[in-house]
Amino acid sequence: MKIIDRYIFWKFFRIFLFAYVSLVGLYVVFDLFTNFDEFLKPEASFFRLITSIAEYYFVNSFVFIDMIFPFLTLLAAMAATSMMARQNEIIALLATGVSPGRMVLPILVGAFGVSLAFTAVREEFLPRRLVEINLSPADFVKRSDVVDVASAFDGWTRITVDGESLVRSEGKIIEPKILLGRNLNRYGNRLVAESAVYLEADGERPAGWLLSGAKLSDEARDGPSWVEEASGRTVVYTPGGADWLKPDQAFVATSIDVKRLAAGDRWRLYDSTSALNAAASDPTFARDATELTIRAHSRMLRPLADLLPLCLGLPFVFLRSDRNVFAALGYGCGLAAAYVASQYVAAYFGEKLSSSSVGVWAPFFIFFPLAANMLGELTKKEV
Numbered sequence: 001m002k003i004i005d006r007y008i009f010w011k012f013f014r015i016f017l018f019a020y021v022s023l024v025g026l027y028v029v030f031d032l033f034t035n036f037d038e039f040l041k042p043e044a045s046f047f048r049l050i051t052s053i054a055e056y057y058f059v060n061s062f063v064f065i066d067m068i069f070p071f072l073t074l075l076a077a078m079a080a081t082s083m084m085a086r087q088n089e090i091i092a093l094l095a096t097g098v099s100p101g102r103m104v105l106p107i108l109v110g111a112f113g114v115s116l117a118f119t120a121v122r123e124e125f126l127p128r129r130l131v132e133i134n135l136s137p138a139d140f141v142k143r144s145d146v147v148d149v150a151s152a153f154d155g156w157t158r159i160t161v162d163g164e165s166l167v168r169s170e171g172k173i174i175e176p177k178i179l180l181g182r183n184l185n186r187y188g189n190r191l192v193a194e195s196a197v198y199l200e201a202d203g204e205r206p207a208g209w210l211l212s213g214a215k216l217s218d219e220a221r222d223g224p225s226w227v228e229e230a231s232g233r234t235v236v237y238t239p240g241g242a243d244w245l246k247p248d249q250a251f252v253a254t255s256i257d258v259k260r261l262a263a264g265d266r267w268r269l270y271d272s273t274s275a276l277n278a279a280a281s282d283p284t285f286a287r288d289a290t291e292l293t294i295r296a297h298s299r300m301l302r303p304l305a306d307l308l309p310l311c312l313g314l315p316f317v318f319l320r321s322d323r324n325v326f327a328a329l330g331y332g333c334g335l336a337a338a339y340v341a342s343q344y345v346a347a348y349f350g351e352k353l354s355s356s357s358v359g360v361w362a363p364f365f366i367f368f369p370l371a372a373n374m375l376g377e378l379t380k381k382e383v
Contacts, residue, residue, distance in 0.1 A: 009106040016076035038137035052141040070309045115306040126270040130263035150264035155287035187220040208253040255284040294359035309336030311371035
């Protein structure tokens with residue numbers, strides 16, 4: 001990397017860091033001003049309050065940046081090139097024979113680097129903090145091991161898992177309520193117990209919740225296990241049908257685990273790509289398989305998707321016919337915004353049409369040729 005490449009690269013990187021810190025600071029100030037009363041609700045020491053607020057915004061700042069990351073890199077890149085244009089550095093570089101394409105290359109390399117770094121955050125950090133992301137400010141200060149249960153539906157067995165509260169460290173539901181589907185309600189439409197513990201699959205026994213203190217009638221307790229007719233799968237194991245259960249126990253087979261009950265729908269947004277792929281192939285989430293597939297494939301393409309708005313917006317700084325830098329910024333950001341909006345539109349129609357290809361690739365097919373053409377013009381521009 002030559003001196004000019006390092007100069008442009010570090011200019012972009014400094015502006016990116018400045019924009020990152022500035023936007024996070026604005027987010028923290030605004031959100032803290034809005035939710036400060038929520039932080040004060042639990043009784044906590046001053047030190048605990050301060051550390052909880054700091055940790056809360058440290059975690060949620062990544063969620064905030066994840067939503068605007070393509071615009072953050074575009075803002076940093078266009079700000080860097082605009083500063084160079086206003087200081088006549090671009091003219092000086094053009095006069096020495098440096099092409100516009102050569103000037104853009106270090107910025108693209110820097111943008112791809114920060115995108116890869118944030119991909120690591122998406123794949124490693126956010127999945128580990130799914131529960132914290134779902135907590136309110138008051139619950140975050142409490143730091144309680146007991147959280148509310150976010151009820152979840154099993155699309156294969158047609159049951160809904162709910163309960164009074166969830167003890168995360170023990171993987172236990174207090175006062176669980178299993179709402180039963182039409183083919184399982186021969187003894188009532190719900191199954192309740194004193195507590196339930198999630199068990200992973202072991203041998204012939206599937207994964208699911210072991211209910212203790214189950215409130216079963218004598219007929220239900222001594223009868224055979226309950227089978228869901230449509231799938232032919234044993235859903236509720238009873239003491240009469242499974243000799244490994246105690247008289248006051250029952251077992252509900254499902255892939256809805258502790259993480260999904262604690263994180264609610266947030267796991268669909270911030271879980272790892274491998275977890276999303278596994279869920280997409282799990283019959284439990286068959287109803288949402290297309291959505292999960294689109295999210296998993298989009299996540300794998302995210303580093304390239306973060307660069308496409310940059311390729312759409314950055315050439316405006318060099319190819320504009322006037323000297324108005326702010327007009328170039330507006331045109332570039334507008335085109336990049338159209339691309340980001342197309343991703344949401346494509347995902348929506350992809351789910352409606354049950355086509356992950358439409359949901360993932362349609363924006364690329366529309367905007368990639370335009371970006372390639374603009375970068376081609378930039379590369380061919382005479383110096």
